[in-house]
Amino acid sequence: MNFASDTTAPAHPNVLQAVLDANDGSAPSYGADLWTDKARQALGTIFETDDIAITFVNSGTAANALALSILCPPDGAILCHENAHINCDERGAPEFYTHGGKLHFLSGAHDLITIRAMAPVLEKMDRHFVHETPVDVLSLSQLSEAGTAYTQEDIKALCALAHKANMHTHMDGARLANALVSTGSSPADMTWRAGVDVLSFGFTKNGAMGAEAIILFGEQAKRLGALEARRKRGGHMPPKQRFVAAQVLAMLQGDLWLSLARQANDAAQALAKGFVEAGAVLQHPVQGNEVFVCLKDGQATALRNAGAQFYDGPDGSARFVTCWNTTSADVQAAVKVLS
Ligand SMILES: Cc1ncc(COP(=O)(O)O)c(C=O)c1O
Incomplete structure (x- = not known):
């Protein structure tokens, strides 16, 4: 993650x-x-x-x-x-x-x-x-x-x-x-x-x-x-x-450059969809491979305790960046913590 x-x-x-x-x-x-x-x-x-x-x-x-x-x-x-x-x-x-x-x-x-x-x-x-x-x-x-x-x-x-x-x-x-x-x-x-x-x-x-x-x-x-x-x-x-x-x-x-970007973007869309379905609010539209999400009290800690790595964005939201090698297992595991 x-x-x-x-x-x-x-x-x-x-x-x-x-x-x-x-x-x-x-x-x-x-x-x-x-x-x-x-x-x-x-x-x-x-x-x-x-x-x-x-x-x-x-x-x-x-x-x-x-x-x-x-x-x-x-x-x-x-x-x-x-x-x-x-x-x-x-x-x-x-x-x-x-x-x-x-x-x-x-x-x-x-x-x-x-x-x-x-x-x-x-x-x-x-x-x-x-x-x-x-x-x-x-x-x-x-x-x-x-x-x-x-x-x-x-x-x-x-x-x-x-x-x-x-x-x-x-x-x-x-x-x-x-x-x-x-x-x-x-x-x-x-x-x-x-x-x-x-x-x-x-x-x-x-x-x-x-x-x-x-x-x-x-x-x-x-x-x-x-x-x-x-x-x-x-x-x-x-x-x-x-x-x-x-x-x-x-x-x-x-x-290859476009295929890899597509993989990263798809992972970001899946992550954003999972977060939203779990009740989270997105800070910005997801138009690439980055998801900015507003986490409630305890959610960031729960995610980090489960092994997720992400940064706190400058606007108070949490920033999740997906990559060409992000797996659907990574995405599902992160979403599961919030669900
Ligand atoms: C939008 C943007 N421009 C430029 C850079 C700079 O890249 P580098 O870290 O290779 O110097 C970054 C790196 O994160 C970036 O996000």
Whole structure:
């Protein structure tokens, strides 16, 4: 009953096999290898575009911080939800990598940014007023910290508003796969076709060992050189990058990444259904692989005494994260405690 986080899950055997297969003799280093080339091509196919530039890192924090560093100048700001991972859980990495860029927060139910919250900030903004920090980037998390998903229409509207204000757009796609499965959108429709300029695309939570892609779309693809320079300077250019790229290739092969996200999402739906049937109230809609539930007195202790692992959410609810390897036995055992 490990519902602590999808980062506690093992790597999928296909990923490990791909790393073993890549461990065959010498290969060019620092991303000049065949696996990196193939992973780039495979991602181009999935996102249905050649107008794309891609690099790889090991952690989601590195992906976000590096991606944002090419979009936000040191004297600019990034608009994000107040509960966004880039604000609450990255130890100031975005501010550090942007050399001082500021985060500007919006609130919003279920940790989602709305046009209603964003528009007044942009209307009030005066780029020529030297005392003000203008917002240069909009960063959206997919899934959000509350496990909710933006629809492609939401993203389109938010990105259009940002672009109208001469801002760039970034998506923290640490759980993009889960959002795609739950909304039924295609990777292209959910990202660049909806106006996303730069994507942090996570594979680790979904079943890789440690592999994240930073994807630059359209005009931003020209910034690959700047991104690579920062990746090197920031210490995130793995010499044996083939092993990172091999993981990405294994995840994309046969749409494994989507199957694993579907398994995790299905487990979350089953868990949520069981909790609700047992009389519990959900704090947020379940639109991916996270269930936030309001537990009554004693229920959290009973669950923990039965061996369940989960975190207390910042809003007082309990957070249960399902993974590609969550079993129906895990789900049933947790539900039984509450029933
Ligand atoms: C939404 C979101 N973005 C980014 C990250 C960062 O990933 P990492 O822990 O690999 O740095 C996480 C990790 O939990 C996350 O939940």
